[in-house]
Amino acid sequence: MNKPIRTVSIFCMLLFVALMANVTYLQFFKAKELNTDPKNARVAAAAFSRERGLILVGDNPVARSEPVDDQYEFLRVYPQRQPYAHVTGYLQLGSQTGIERSQNDVLSGEDPRLFVNRLVDLLKGDTNQGGNVLLTLNPKAQRAAFQSLRDTVGPEGEGAVVAIEPRTGRILAMVSFPSYDPNELASHSSAEREDAYDRLAANDHEPLLNRAIQTRLFPGSTFKVVTAAAAIESGVYDADDEGESGATWQAPGTTGEGNVIDDEGRTGCSPETIEFATAMEDSCNTAFAKMAVEVGPETLREQAEAFGFNSDYLEDLSPQARSVFPEEVVDTIDGEQQDPRELNDAETARSGFGQFSVQSTPLQMAMVMAAIANNGSLMRPYLVQEVQTATFDVLETTEPEELREAISSQTASQLTELLVSTVDNGTASPAAIDGVSVAGKTGTAQRGVEGKAPYGWFVSFGPAENAEVAVAVMIQEAPGKDISGGQLGGPIAKAVMEAVLQQ
Structure with a gap:
């Protein structure tokens, strides 16, 4: 065989080997990945x-x-x-x-x-x-959550509701508003699907966003529950103790009126010393700011993380936003970033009542209340109860999983006492249910943007002993209404709790 023919033969053989190698790679090694690739049209x-x-x-x-x-x-x-x-x-x-x-x-x-x-x-x-x-959803609770949230915030409003069964972590309700009709997006007509998606994506109220797990905001005074847990768990306070308060307070190291913490006219907070129960019932910013500084940022962060902040936990629905308690602060001086540092007293004080850089999803705040209701044990939240065959034979049932002990049972008992008193005698009274002992806390979080209405929050559980449901309500927008966590969020939480308890 002459040289040119031999060269061509070798080249053809190499092409054949390369082709076989590629076919083997695609059909054997890459088969599973290609079969599950959403871009694979076939x-x-x-x-x-x-x-x-x-x-x-x-x-x-x-x-x-x-x-x-x-x-x-x-x-x-x-x-x-x-x-x-x-x-x-x-x-x-x-x-x-x-x-x-x-x-x-x-x-x-x-x-x-x-x-x-x-x-x-x-x-x-x-x-x-x-x-x-x-x-795991409870149809009555889901319907109550959606209808009461929609009716409260109005057609141009925004918000979310999450309800959890404390002892298992089963999610009983998860609602985000505004919502959308998924039938429009499942149409076999590409023109109809694209028109529907473009319309929803262009909507400023983001109806495709699941605010229950994908939106994190300042939790405001609902975070005082975490601060109280840190104070009791660390031994700094007991529920029966008195603590420092006052009508206003200037955190150490700050100057100017903009850094003065006040209680927004709640006169029950004005005395220099008040009972822990009063601080919770009247939602005293000064009391919890001082409490946070006394506890310290490390302890406050550890307690927040014990409840689930700075971590992921929901495994059967994604994506989810991670709730945040700041781990460090990086200052910029003359355009240069400085070394990370711990929160100072002023930042810790504002973190103590859910401001500064604390951010939470509604699911996270529902988990905080669920852990307290469950004697301090934090369960992993889940949405899938069973996997079945087409003929309804059960293949797998989700078993409840404890994530950790967020607080001791003694701390949980003291917090429950404080939160029941807040419904019976304080700002959380709109969630009261006749014949049922309810624990709850309001929250009205400032956005930090002048002229913008605050966020409204409400968290609760009931019955206080052997709780069947823990609820978190977040109101992001409610045009034309004075946003208050108690007045707007309380009735929504009450409706959801009643739907569960009346089963």
Whole structure:
């Protein structure tokens, strides 16, 4: 064989080897990744055409697949529409959100736990059906949360509600407002889907945003519960003690009227020394600012983190924003960043009543109250109760998981006493329920922007002994209304608690 022919032969052989290597790599090593890649149009179309499993709340589907006469054969339908939209999410060609995304393997039938069912379907010649997902949500609580929040904030308002079963971590309600109709985004018409998405994405009120887990704001006075927990747990105070207060207070190291902490006219806070119960009932900023400085930023941070701040915890719905208690401060002097430092007294004081750089999601504040209600034990929150076959056989049930002991049972008992008194005698009275002992705390957080209304918060649990539900309400916008955590948030929390307790 002459040299030119030999060269061409070797080159062709190398091309053949390269081709075989690439085919082997794609079909063997990369097969799973390519099959699950949402950009894979063939796989996406096949999944879109499959009879997907149900998403259930109780016995009722909040997402199901219905047969249709088009190329995809099945259309995803969301019967409850807005109240469940941020939990279920929506299914589109090649993409999912919410539970549709986090439980996609189950709902599409690809989960390994459904292998036997797939095999049976294959042998019988039936189309592969997806498995079902049963959620933890309480339909009455979800409906009460959505309706009361919507009616309170109005059509141009914004807010969120989360309710948790303290002893298990089961999420009983999760609502974000404004909401949207996921049916519009699940349409088989690309023009309709794109028009709906563009309209929602352009809305200044961000209806696609799940404020319950994706929005973190200053928690305001609801964070005083964390400060009180740190003070009692560290031995600095007991619930029966008295502490320093005063009508105003200038934190050490600060000057100017802008750095004066006041109690916004609440005269019960004005004495230099007041009872711990009074400080909580009247939500005294000066008392909790001084308490935070006395406890110290390290202890305050440790307590916040014991409740879940600065960490992630919800595993079956994403994305979620991480609630924050500042770990350090970095100053900038003459344009240069300085070495990180601990919070000073003024920053610690404002952190003590949920301002400065403290940020929280509604889910996080519901977890704080749930841990207190559960004798100090913080449970992992979860939304998926069961994974089922298409014929409702249970494949897996979520078992409650303790994350940690956030506070001792003794501290939890003292905090419960203080919070019950705040409902019975203080600012949290709008959440009172006849015949039920309710624990609660209000919060009205300043935005730090002149002329902008504050954020309204309300957190509670009940019954105070053997609590069945802990609730957090966040009101971000309520045009035309005077935002107050107690007056606006309290009735919403009450409605949700009543819905659970009247089962």
